[in-house]
Amino acid sequence: MRVSSTLAQCATIVGAVGLQIPLFWKPSQAPLDHPNGTKPLINSTELQDLISGDRLYARAKKLFEIAKLGEDEYNHPTRVIGSAGHLGTLSYIYEQILQLGDYYQLSNQSFPAVSGNIFQYRLVIGNDVPKSAYPMSLTPPTRDKEPVYGNLALVKNQGCQSTDFPPEVAGNIAFIERGLCPFGTKSENAGRAGAIAAIVYDNQNGSSPFGGTLGTPSPYHVATFSLSKDEATPYLKKLAKNKPVDAIAFIDSEVKTILTINIIAQTTSGSASNIVMLGAHSDSVASGPGINDDGTGTLSLLEVATQLTKFSLHNAVRFAWWAGEEEGLLGSDYYVATLPRAENEKIRMFMDYDMMGSPNFAYQVYNATNARNPVGSQELRDLYVGWYEGQGLNYTFIPFDGRSDYDGFIRNGIPGGGIATGAEGVKSKVEKEMFGGREGEWYDPCYHQLCDDVGNVNVSAWVVNTKLIAHSVATYAESLEGFPKRRVDEVRMEGGYEEETKFHGAKMFW
Structure with missing residues (x-):
């Protein structure tokens, strides 16, 4: 048809x-x-x-x-x-x-x-391509839908206030801890501070990506990635020692209202x-x-x-x-x-x-x-x-x-x-005994x-x-x-x- x-x-x-x-x-x-x-x-x-x-x-x-x-x-x-x-x-x-x-x-x-689509993306930090890096839902693209280059700029206090963003964020990539306020607020504050992109890293241990959304669009939102805590930790240690960490961010996306x-x-x-x-x-x-x-x-x-x-x-x-x-x-x-x-x-x-x-x-x-x-x-x-x-x-x-x-x-x-009957969650051994099926696999292996x-x-x-x-x-x-x-x-x-x-x-x- x-x-x-x-x-x-x-x-x-x-x-x-x-x-x-x-x-x-x-x-x-x-x-x-x-x-x-x-x-x-x-x-x-x-x-x-x-x-x-x-x-x-x-x-x-x-x-x-x-x-x-x-x-x-x-x-x-x-x-x-x-x-x-x-x-x-x-x-x-x-x-x-x-x-x-x-x-x-x-x-x-x-x-x-508000509808959003992500067509392509790439995040490179130093010489690494983090496996857990993923664009936030409803993120805008990077400038002109082209890669942008800068250093990671560490943000204080989880980025919920404009005062959390130091001057060196301008022209660089804001590196923000997850927590306390919506991801959209963090991205908006980063944009107002002049960041060319933002990365929100998890505050919970693990190497898996976490799905986040920026929510209601703002003209100040910048291209924003999420990153696991395990992969963020080495960069945090370098930044704590005042060692520069360069990065390349790229997102080709669209956000539109229908x-x-x-x-x-x-x-x-x-x-x-x-x-x-x-x-x-x-x-x-x-x-x-x-x-x-x-x-x-x-x-x-x-x-x-x-x-x-x-x-x-x-x-x-x-x-x-x-x-x-x-x-x-x-x-x-x-x-x-x-x-x-x-x-x-x-x-x-x-x-x-x-x-x-x-x-x-x-x-x-x-x-x-x-x-x-x-x-x-x-x-x-x-x-x-x-x-x-x-x-x-x-x-x-x-x-x-x-x-x-x-x-x-x-x-x-x-x-x-x-x-419900389950999405991306993993069926446990106990649940296999209760419901049958396959232990250690998603309830819906084709979710999304x-x-x-x-x-x-x-x-x-x-x-x-x-x-x-x-x-x-x-x-x-x-x-x-x-x-x-x-x-x-x-x-x-x-x-x-x-x-x-x-x-x-x-x-x-x-």
Whole structure:
């Protein structure tokens, strides 16, 4: 399938600010009526029984065909925001919900999103090419997209204040310790001090690269690398002895602002004052088609939304497909930030479903507790635990640390939680005994890579977790009895979520 031939035949939907979504698919759909010809009250067991691995897998194959629309621009399948593959994804989601008739009220939310691409890079320090050196996400290029030359200039106090930068930073490469403040602040201060580039070295032992982002662009940001502590240490020792260390930095990148879309679908039945909300992100990284990340979550929501139409509800259910998650949770952040307070208070919880079918999976539950998060988060966590235990399945807790779209909800007082099956983390010996699979390998060996295609999905795990998604929706759509009422004015404890969270999506921001 090619973009040019497909676009010539498609209709368009015009978004709130003029963004067009091409409609690519006219798929056949199974009848949506309940077998008895009526719509009984939502029942968890009945809804779970409607989840089919065949239907999920068919959707995954269709999504991969959509990702191929990105080939003309990126030379490989991708659904990154701004690509034809992502526009096709939005079209597919939108049309699938449209086919469900008046069961849902469907809306687009257009918003400006910052998108970044890194095409080439190189860092040479002295005679070394550090293996852990990697450009920060949303870094600008080096001047004229050419190599720049200078000495390392050591910055005091982790570079969080302009006064931390000595005069010798000007015309040289700022060498900054990680910690205390966002990477974007460090890069901006370096640029204001006249640095031609910056390197943020880790303050935690290790030789592995760490993924960081500069976040919101600033005209003062400079080309910025991250570097492991192990590789930074020899240069720090030389600088401590006032020995010069020269370096060459090169980044060819672009940072641009585009328009993209969140898609929101809410049931027209059920109490609109008690909204059960769940979401997944519709985009992939630029480097691959993202069929597991987060095609699985996207398609799980579509399938649950489809089967839900066979039931009546006590509480309204709101599905969301976020754009720009891979650029730093842009869509979900925008959505929550623009919610009027009265609308915020109607959302009883937000459930995040990102990566439901990792090939070397573990059944992971976010360890969201009421001590660190809005009250209700722990009750949601316990719902997942209870379901896994009821199915005789093992599970494990993972940090609730800002890596997915729940982050904005938690920061705005809305209880949250979710499940996952693992990304670049390494499966332990204990987890191999619990879940099978391969010890010492990533949960998803194709995480953020070209090979994240249809063959990268464990369908059995995906079906299990889609049934759990169905259970979470059915439970709360039927009744919120026992679930804590919203405490919008709650003051969180010191040392809680906001103070400890270092991630904003897949990238660290400080």
